[in-house]
Amino acid sequence: MTNSTIGVGLIGTGFMGKCHALAWNAVAATFGEARRPRLVHLAEADQSLADSKAREFGFAKASGDWRAVIADPEVDVVSIAAPNPFHAEMACAAFEAGKHVWCEKPMATSRDDARRMLEAQKGSGRVAALGYNYIQNPAIRQMEALIQDGVIGTVNHVRLEMDEDFMADPDAPFVYKNGAASGYGALDDFAVHPLSILWRLAGPVSSVMTDQAKPYASREGRRVETHEIATSLLRLRSGASGLLVANRAAWGRKGRIAVQVFGSAGTIAYDQERMNEFQLFTREGDERTQGFRTVLTAPAHAPYGAFVPAPGHGLGFNDLKVIEAHELLAAIDGRPARIVDFETGFAIEETVHAMARSHDERRWVDCPA
Template identity: 35%
Template sequence: MARLRFGMIGGGYMVKLHSLAFRNLPALAWPDCPAIELVRIADIDERLARDAADRWGWSKSSADWKDVTRADDIDVVSVATPNDSHEEIVADAFAHGKHVLCEKPLSTDAAGAARMLDAARASGRVHMVNFTYRNWPAIRQARDVIAAGRIGAVRYFEGHFFQDHNNDDAVPLHWRFRRGPAGSGAAGDIGSHILDLARYLVGDVKRLAARTRTFIPERSLPGRPGVKAPVEVDDLVTTMLEFENGAVGSVHASWALPGFKNDVFFTVVGDRGALRFSWERNNELHFYSDEDPQDLAGYRQILVGGVHPGANLFWFPIVQGSRGQGSPGQGIGYAEAFVLNARQLVESIAVGRSPAPNFEDGLRCCEILDAALAAARGDGWVDVPRLR
């Protein structure tokens, strides 16, 4: 491919990360990447679309998302809109021959996600869900360690994604606090990430039990201070999981726990070792092996460097005498994670095969989320269904 022409739908917070990733990838991956053109961005707020185009380098803007999905001069559509709009936009993009990158969660429920997967399969185009953390070098290294059997058979997974930005009753009732456009609260918005990592590292979930809590039951309507309406979604979800391979564990998510900023955390314990990771120290992976002698036993710190999966794209110079491994410790961050996802998308388009995480992974995450919300409404364990 000589070039790929991108369109984007949604001019909110995520546009900066998608735009920077698409714009920077060709130079970082040069010469093994086609030219990327940022052709058109759309948002129902025309001013927001115009400002995003001017700021982030899109050639044109529009208030109608169909100007992106139906355009002859666009090959790939990136969707970063409220969750209840994903299905209609994505279906139209596939119907007009576009490849699609969609933000998570894929839909407000598993039924919608299943229809999106059907549309993707029928189109024959590449489809990907933006589960940002999967491609992170330390996390990919963790998966490689597990797959190589270096911690033995996995017994236990514990993961959480905790933030505190919504632990403030001054935050108004935007769309993420409403069940219709969001589907769920912290469970879908950030819990989908840690559920996806649980599947990526350990395997599929067989059944679960769950509880949810809403800590701030009412919030002011936007632009109408003092006029409040109910919050319709969860501020926290906590789950116990049984995996199909027999491992057990727990996954929790909240956007309203004081002291946590962006803590994507997991520990995976096998019968011969363990791994531990936190995004708040995202250039580190901690590894324990029971093969170490007792006087040296304990977790060792591994710093991300050019030897780790994907990290060679960035800031790691080769040091003389390092056997080609590069120099760890320079550090990479959140924007680089989006570059790595963009590279996976572009490479998948080149070979005509959808990457993981694709819409199948997006559907599976929605199935687990639906089961968790059902379990929270009940009082026991719930089997996770498969719609496809």
């Protein structure tokens, strides 16, 4: 293994753009990467913001035009953290230019765009990863490993809840996210996250029966077009039954992604608001001492140990992105990697579209196989 480098470009420097930048700065020191990232070129909507962010984030070049990043021959991989409507154009251009792509979720705001991205990637032979960082949590990875090892037996039922409260205030002004142009609402904004976890823990969804609701019909006199709440019955391809609910108007919930997976020999539960622990019940052992155990993440749960050698000391949200970067680098080097590629990402988004159709047609809808 040679000690080469890899050139990084970044488009967008908001919430997730900064998160990518932090990950690119941290991944080599954390994992001792064989390929150390060089922070080559960053783009923002205007040159002045780009300059200032490049300085903060440690990128060598800055442009007010994202095409400059993609055209830069020193850039090998492009982080796309621009607003969702731009993802398709940027990603397709990047693949055409022979770059690898690390794109924030969702892939696109339309199925056609997403499909176009998937095809562009397939034709390019380049690696693509979507920003489903929650699955990188050592807790989630450990839960997945335990399920695969049969520790809770055959999974027969799942429950997924994602809740935040940034849309909970009925007196808040009308914003972009209340308009139809932003998508369905909680369904695409939130549901994709628990679905990405579900995919790892229990596999794909086969059919859905969904209901969407608006807690507040209007804001500032304008009709709210999105649904802040989505509830869905699920049937998984495995036959397991399930529930998913997403709510952007859930007062008091700040970053809740609650997962319960029930099997024939035990149960696993998790809540993203306490991301450094999970709950495990197995039926074995003395009946008098059975109970859900709270497992704190630890070096025993890879790749926790790359961050802290002591157990129970806690990773943070941004650390998950560092793990994602590490996995992406592995994929680029042709090693096995734990990423959500465009194929899986597309399937997740297809599931969300099926949910929206189910709501409209008030019936069970099958998800594309």
